[in-house]
Amino acid sequence: MTSVGEAVEPMHLLQVANVGRICGGTAACAWTITRALPDCRHTVVFLSSITPETRAAFGDLPLLSWSQVTARDVAGLNADLVILHNTAPDRVCGPLPAFTLLYQHSVGRRAAADATVFCSRWLVERCRPEGGEAGGSPEVLIQPVPVPPRPDSAEVRALREHPVVGRLCTPVDRKWPGELVPFYARLAGRFPQIEWEFVGCPRGLRDALRDACDGRIRFHDASWSARSLLWTWDAVLYHHPALTESFGRVVAEGMRAGCIPIVDARGGFCEQVAAGRGYLCRDESEFEAALSAILCACKRRTLSRAAMTHGNRLCGLQAFRARLRRLLRTLTQD
Structure with a gap:
């Protein structure tokens, strides 16, 4: 079998994502893969309606909305490779007439495919605790992330005296639990020097968080362009x-913009954040210690440069391109 990655004609990559909203979900990963493989033809299918913001982000690339992925539709597109992003079994009527790679991003039942890759080793352990299927251990394919767009305003991170710490999350209630209010109240009380910014916070939680942070807070609605704030924040804190x-x-995007990660010592974060490039925190006291460290401007500059170098090497588009092509050569060889 000829390697998909070595096809003479441009490879036609068909990606399938569940939600047609670029902010959150798998659409952002599919978007980045199209940028990591500029020499391929691309079609992206969404299993829901597609928002105008998503269409604008993808530009001229063909976007389709299907209720189900069928062999007939895939054959009609003449795709060489299909990537299913977290696709459920009942959304695929297969087998499909092209090599099919399931890219699993979270725990759950997923469609059958010729091969499966996971976004982190942590996820492998949750989905396949016995170590994988017969024939070898599951593959981990680290997601590519783009460099966030730079803001129009001049960079002020290195000039200001006090740090700005942000949280950027999908605007759904489960990502913004009420327990965040006492958490930030404790941090804001401990660090009156810090300014806080939140992207995607539900409106019903904003007043409580504003009080918790003593008013030193700015809210931004979720949008694809809001990622530019990662260039101005000193740190991104996620708990x-x-x-x-x-x-x-x-x-990962924050690191590529020099934004220092201060995050829970759980899940995929542990595979991204390395010593000297950010902080993995097991409890509130460790979050406090991390914030105390970045009060020093010199420390912030050192960590910012280290985080950027690490993020580019781990999640840059060229690194992903090389990993994917090596994987495809292995999977599709005779």
Whole structure:
């Protein structure tokens, strides 16, 4: 069998994502893969309606909305490779007439495919605790993340005296639990020097968080362009008392913008954040210690440069391109 990655004609990559909303879900990963493989033809299918913001983000690339992925529809597109992002079994009527790779981003039942890859080793252990299927251990394919767009305003991170710490999350209630209010009240009381910014916070929680942070807070609505704030924040802080992230794209994007990660020592974060490039925190006292460290401007500059170098090497587009092509050569060889 000819390797998919070595096809003479441009490879036609068909990606399937569940939700047609670029902010959150698998659409952002599919978008980034199209940028990591500029020499391929791309079609992206969404299993829901597609928002105008998503269409604008993908530009001229063909976007389709299907209720189900069928062999007939895939054949009609003449795809060489299909990537199913977290696709449920009942959304695929297969087998499909192209090599099919399931890219699993969270725990759950997923469609059958020729091969499966996971976004983190943590997720592998949750989905296949016995170590994988016969024939070898499951593959981990670290997600690619883009460099966030730079803001129009001049960079002020290195000029200001006090740090700005942000949280950027999908605007759904389960990502913003009420337990965040006492958590931030404790941090804001301990660090009156810090300014706080939140992207995607539900409106019903904003007044309580504003009081918790003594008014030193700015809220931003969720949008694809809001990622530019990662260039101006000194650190991105993520804590959730119950929800563990399988990967955590915001942390990776933040590092690529020099934004220091201060996050829960759980899930995929542990595979992203290395010593000297950010902080993995097991409890509130460790979050406090991390924030205390970045009060020093010199320390912030050192960590910012180290985080950027690490993020580019781990999640850059060229690194993902090389990993994916090596994987495809292995999977599709005779």
